[in-house]
Amino acid sequence: MFEKLRGAFSSLAKAVSEKRLSEKDLDEALYEFQMALMESDVAQNVVEAVTDDLKKQLLGISLERSKDVQAFVKEKLREEVLKVFSQPGEVDVIERVKASKAKGEPLKVLFLGINGTGKTTTVAKFANFMKKSGFSVVIAAGDTHRAGAIEQVSEHAERISVKVVAQRYGADPAAVARDGVLYAKAHHVDVVLIDSAGRMQTNQNLMEEMAKIVRVVSPDLKIFIGDSLAGNDAVSQAELFSKYTGFDGAILTKVDADAKGGAALSIAFTTKRPILFLGVGQGYDDLKTFDASSFADSLVG
Template structure:
């Protein structure tokens, strides 16, 4: 989402010249370019001016250490200001009461129902029982959509097909939750237009009737500055507790994420990407600032990996690596875990330095399909014993997987290189000084550029 902004900020900071200190003369052009980059990203003009004024005030007269260039110091200042602009620190969702009630509001088409499913899945993983409530009585198939999502994640959905009164439905759902030991109730309301007075009065009535512990405003990040204006209107009527930005994997310029906290004075609590039920993250302003400046977000990447981490599977894989028995069945298993972590390009953008290298490279979620097709075309014996794959077998795999012999050979070559690397790392970990060697080897990886089997 922030590719264009990241490129322009990087270019602006590189224009900073001078030695010893940052002065008004050498910082003027940089500040002007940073402000232009923010406005181009659809950031509210007043917000862009305020933040660049603060960057200028923070930078003026700052001594530059011998080991730090003026540009590096400016990156640190911009990072601090972007982090503060987006709220400074993570704000958790408030889940209080028996049951705790979370009310969702937002415009039509903002991704609210999908977010309801994602949030239910997120809370369920914290060992809390959840009840989803279908209060969208206007949109055709809205109740069915929520039921499909509930079935996917194993969460019960409460609905009243004949009842068209959202206030009654939400009250009845809470009573049902109390009787059935549901700890959290998530109420999905109808999407509405802020100018629709009748619909706004309706959601005000729902909130007054149920007194939720948390009211969230769900907004499509791709609507840019309009999202900020709509959030302001909704907040005047609902006084919501936090914002959810959806569709951050789209082509939006990022202005909503940067402006909404300053304009509405309510924190962003979640960001959502894609349609998968696991594609939901808590919002960390500092991590988002790192990503905007091309620093990556290793912590979020590790957290996503841990969510999909299977300890028993990891032990099994490690044992096979130690015995040099890692095969294509194991490789396919690891591939499945990576896919569960989310959008591939989004994941690569979390690796420091990679996001800049990948900004013009298109990678979709089908990037692994040729690899999977080749492996799934193998017999059980071939998967377990990759070394038996001769020219004849490779031709059969290419034909059976709908690929060509070059792709099969490329997969075999990279799989063999991976096994060799695993053997080396295994040997190093068992010898004195091995860790230093491993670090040296890892430092040399990736010099050929990202892409690998996806090329």
């Protein structure tokens, strides 16, 4: 995971520690760093913010031993990464479920994203995580468009022993979502997870359908599902959903296959929403709580 971005970070630390820090040398090293960040799917605005800040910090240093310089640069890089993730704040899902439960209400969670990013798989992983955390779960089969979508989500649910509320294909997804919420209320279920369709004739169409679900069930959490392999496209999609429906946090999927690593940084920076989890495989347990500090460690070493 993230070999490319990790490589960019260590190359900068090495380059800066090997040279005396004249402004010209530093500019050259930072230019290489910027290129490497862009090749790792870090969005332009993040690249600029991080390198502008770094330059100011690095210009001021005059450490003697190269080892110290390398450690200093790594520390600064780590701080830059943490800064990007600290701006959006945090959402503690477990605490949110407990707070709803205390009010006698189910927590309503809607999963948003374009086709193929991993929404349905993530709904199943999330349901599994909720169950393992001691909560009861129901899934609303909100993708009534794609052939096979209802069977797909039902099969996942059966494997993890979770109830599915579904209607027929072509039914109004907002009505399916509402059925899920009514079921949860009637049966005192703690969490309702609402799957949704990703592919529509147009983006406008998709956004309108999502907006309707949001209006009808008022989800407590709207979670954007982004495919980390889609890189900058995932960032544009996040911006689109952020504009039309808003969302409270993001889950990045397929991180196990992502050699670049820039999507998490770019989405957090661009949408100012936290990354909640990372999807790291196709199994039900392959959902990792996102931790900015270990993410920074994995990049900076």
